[in-house]
Amino acid sequence: QLQASGGGLVQTGGSLRLSCAASGFTLQGNAIAWFRQAPGKEREGVSCISPSGNITRYDYSVVGRFTIAKDNAKSAVYLQMNGLKPEDTAVYYCAAGRCIVDEGVIKDYGFNSWGKGTLVTVSS
Secondary structure (H helix, E strand, O other): OOOEEEOEEEOOOOOOEEEEEEEOOOOOOOOEEEEOOOOOOOOOOEEEEEEOOOEEEEEEOOOEEEEEEEEEEOOEEEEEEEOHHHHOEEEEEEEEEEOEEOEEEHHHHEEEEEEEEEEEEEOO
């Protein structure tokens, strides 16, 4: 089971750090991704990281602002979000599985374990 945490309310330009923790299994052999879903919109991939943690991918909308990191010893993954914008407002989910990127888009069908999301709200 995965659990995302760290969401909250922040002003434009602010920062948040999301955490994804696993219980009942290890994240070590899995790629981990962050997805988000804004009200009325489809879920979209934000970032993913390889099982070893040495390969990362980002959606173009967050490049240079978000950083994903993996701590296999703690079985945790983090998403550092800087320079937040109102359009980043969404429920953020972490997922475990395989990171599949097609034409720059992180696909959700590679992931088979999903956690409950955490709400990020960025005020203007």
